[in-house]
Amino acid sequence: NRRLGIDGYELLREIARGGQAVVYLAKRLADGKAVAVKILTDQGDRRAIKRLQSEAAVLRRLDHPNIVACHEVIATDHACYLVMDYVPGVPLTVLLDEMSIRRASLTSLRNMLDMLAKVCRALHAAHEAGVTHRDIKPPNIRIDEQGTPFLLDFGLATVADESTQFNSMHTAVDHGHFVGTLFWSSPEQISGGEATRASDIWSLGLILHQMLTANAAPYSFDRGIASAIRDASRGQVRIPESFIPAVAELGDGADLYARSLLAYMLSPRPSDRPQTALIAAERLDS
Secondary structure, three states, X not given: OOOOOOOOEEEEXXXXXXXXXXXXXXXXXXXXXXXXXXXXXXXXOHHHHHHHHHHHHHHHOOOOOOEOOEEEEEEOXXXXXXXXXXXXXXEHHHHHHHHHHOOOOHHXXXXXXXXXXXXXXXXXXXXXXXXXXXXXXXXXXXXEOOOOEEEOOOOOOEEOOOOOOOOOOOEOEXXXXXXXXXXXXXXXXXXXXXXXXXXXXXXXXXXHXXXXXXXXXXXXXXXXXXXXXXXXXXXXXXXXXXXXXXXXOOOOOHHHHHHHHHHHHOOOOXXXXXXXXXXXXXXXXX
């Protein structure tokens, strides 16, 4: 930590790495508390620094038990760091991978759906505060040791103009580069349109797709990546003829209900999706 110049913290180990930042587990020296410290890989990238400062501002306006909390931003002449709650556990990606390796039990599927419903409620709270996440995907959902999910990484989030509420979001293209994670983004984002709360709900629908299919690809890559991108930009998701066996074990009509919910959350037209993430949560609870 001396080399990086983070006064008051001891960096312990790397816990996550993305395209623009690395997250470390750290100890706050004042009280020994475990925290997460997000450090930009390129401290000379002024846009990245601005996004990190914006992420801190977004987190400070959110107060929900399933959204990671921000402690402070440390800014020096040469660097900028974000200190957040540390969530011991694993990213949702790990649990989804386990489902694809071995047959998912009814209990594990129910637990996964319960986690997703909690994430929907956390996202609803963010939306109500005027925040759109824009990068919902399994690596940005961390599951703690008790099975509680936490929504992370608001680095690409936008805050709606209060006078237009969700109708004045930035597009998914920044200085000619796509912002977000391509195949987790909604059709309107991939097409360069505005990101709204309906865009976040689409991404939640893709996570549900993974849960119900044991990680089956939502788009066909048989004809190459360009064809898959075209399908993604049109919202042409592949829904398999059958889900994992545990879906049928949920009860009579569960397969049809799951198929209907997927079609609802993954409607190509944003206006045809659930109008709030809370509606999606309630449908998951049904």
